[in-house]
Amino acid sequence: MLILKKGMAIIVGSSLLSLGLNGFLVPYQLLDGGIIGTALILHYYFNFQTGLCIILLSIPLFIYAWFHERIYFYNSLHGLLLSSLMIDWLAPLETQFTVPILPSSIIGGFLIGIGIGLMLRYETSTGGTDLLAQFISKWLSLNIGIVILIVDGFVVVVGYNVLGLQSFLYSSLTICVVGLMTSLIATKRSI
Incomplete structure (x- = not known):
């Protein structure tokens, strides 16, 4: 039964993540943080x-996980592959919505945070920064949503130099919503 729940969490989480990225962030060139933000x-x-970029950028973390935290490797590989496939498959959504930038950044963050939080709740993830956050969270006994927020914030700050002030401000709002939703969803007990 746990395998079925984990499988559903990966499918639903990957779908929400992909919808949030392609439908609400990409139309305004907004960033999520971490490896997803770098791929964007x-x-x-x-x-x-x-x-595809998410998969390629995640390889070093998966190599580390293979040698040091093999359970994280196995738990995250399916999430990485499915979420990356869904992101590329749902890429045409970037031209389907006409939501203004402010609600778009909030809705995108909300969907991404729920998707990531749902996967983390069932001890799986999209790999990438979520995998790194699992390592840091375990080592330092910190809430994983807070760790993701800090790592994502770093990427958005770097993105400021690349995308400009408007994208930086709305992307900062997005990662705050992602971090909040991830914390709320991931820390609830599995049903």
């Missing part, structure tokens, strides 16, 4: 596939 920067400037 590569998408905006070089038109690389976001999901």
